[in-house]
Amino acid sequence: MSVAVSLKTYLTDWAGSDASRQAVAATVTAIAEAGLGIADLVARGPLEEGLANIRGVDPNAGGDAQKELDVVAEELIREKLLPTPTAFLASEESEELIPLNPEGRLVVAVDPLDGSSNIDTNVSVGTIYSIMPYDASAFSKPEDAVMRPGSAQVAAGFLAYGPATILVATFGEGTQVFVHDRRTGEFLLARTDVEIPAETKEYGINQSNVRHWDAPMQRYLADCLAGKEGPRGKDFNMRWVGSMVADAFRIFTRGGVYVYPRDKRKGYDNGRLRLIYEAFPLAFLVEQAKGAATDGTTRILDIQPHHIHQRIPLVFGSKAEVEAIASYY
Numbered sequence: 001m002s003v004a005v006s007l008k009t010y011l012t013d014w015a016g017s018d019a020s021r022q023a024v025a026a027t028v029t030a031i032a033e034a035g036l037g038i039a040d041l042v043a044r045g046p047l048e049e050g051l052a053n054i055r056g057v058d059p060n061a062g063g064d065a066q067k068e069l070d071v072v073a074e075e076l077i078r079e080k081l082l083p084t085p086t087a088f089l090a091s092e093e094s095e096e097l098i099p100l101n102p103e104g105r106l107v108v109a110v111d112p113l114d115g116s117s118n119i120d121t122n123v124s125v126g127t128i129y130s131i132m133p134y135d136a137s138a139f140s141k142p143e144d145a146v147m148r149p150g151s152a153q154v155a156a157g158f159l160a161y162g163p164a165t166i167l168v169a170t171f172g173e174g175t176q177v178f179v180h181d182r183r184t185g186e187f188l189l190a191r192t193d194v195e196i197p198a199e200t201k202e203y204g205i206n207q208s209n210v211r212h213w214d215a216p217m218q219r220y221l222a223d224c225l226a227g228k229e230g231p232r233g234k235d236f237n238m239r240w241v242g243s244m245v246a247d248a249f250r251i252f253t254r255g256g257v258y259v260y261p262r263d264k265r266k267g268y269d270n271g272r273l274r275l276i277y278e279a280f281p282l283a284f285l286v287e288q289a290k291g292a293a294t295d296g297t298t299r300i301l302d303i304q305p306h307h308i309h310q311r312i313p314l315v316f317g318s319k320a321e322v323e324a325i326a327s328y329y
């Protein structure tokens with residue numbers, strides 16, 4: 001019987017004697033450990049009453065209401081990252097960069113808790129991370145180290161806390177899926193070099209916003225809904241969890257497309273998702289799995305950020321469908 005490779009072994013082999021890779025490996029290990037702490041809280045469900053409560057009156061740095069678990073998750077991640085070579089942490093829940101290790105050679109950006117609206121519904125939520133190299137002498141201020149196109153990432157991934165706690169990770173050499181084995185307590189490699197099918201008949205979008213979208217997006221959806229008899233010539237299915245990590249994992253498993261377009265509501269002129277700690281890591285993972293990610297037309301990884309918490313319209317998943325959406329624009 002073959003023995004599944006643990007995350008620890010995978011990272012040790014990948015890093016070898018390369019100090020830069022060892023730094024990344026230590027950082028991903030810390031994030032995975034923090035994830036287990038978060039998964040543990042999430043699994044207590046209604047026993048941890050209060051985790052879905054809105055904290056105070058101030059929204060988070062991105063302008064959304066901040067839930068208790070958003071803040072607890074950030075604290076767990078920050079604590080675990082303290083002994084790692086992470087110089088700064090950018091987080092959805094903190095307006096400014098959080099300084100960690102003054103000797104650090106990496107910057108990490110996180111969405112500590114993705115899918116906050118699902119916290120109290122026993123539906124998967126998750127954690128998203130992005131890792132970039134950091135060299136204090138190369139930047140006049142630490143913010144500049146984060147304000148780089150997504151192509152500067154050396155590693156990215158997400159954890160999803162669902163029926164299984166999974167880690168989907170890339171180090172720039174394909175996308176790998178690890179599963180937390182409750183029997184041994186380890187993350188085990190379950191799927192290597194995942195490939196998102198290029199074609200799909202399944203889309204994920206919050207359709208309740210259709211009246212707010214721009215014309216190309218409305219036309220795209222109308223053509224999907226027209227099914228076999230319409231210009232797309234096929235019947236579509238819809239799936240929308242409302243936690244991007246869970247929608248993404250479905251797409252890594254069987255293909256599909258996730259869409260959060262810009263719309264006319266106040267605060268949605270650049271969509272809903274955050275560029276640096278949501279779109280960049282997802283785009284890196286998706287491209288490494290032979291999928292595509294755009295803001296509708298432009299490749300996400302080429303976009304130059306101008307603000308830590310900026311939002312971006314996001315389309316990712318099966319390559320041919322992402323291209324089909326671009327053709328509507």
Ligand SMILES: O=P(O)(O)OC[C@H]1O[C@](O)(COP(=O)(O)O)[C@@H](O)[C@@H]1O
Nearest residue numbers: 111113114115116117206242243244
């Ligand atoms: O509530 P909506 O408009 O359907 O948006 C859902 C989307 O917002 C998000 O919850 C945004 O992430 P946060 O929960 O980290 O703010 C995505 O995970 C999800 O796909």
Ligand SMILES: [Mg+2]
Nearest residue numbers: 111113114115
């Ligand atoms: Mg999120």
Ligand SMILES: [Mg+2]
Nearest residue numbers: 092111113114
């Ligand atoms: Mg969040």
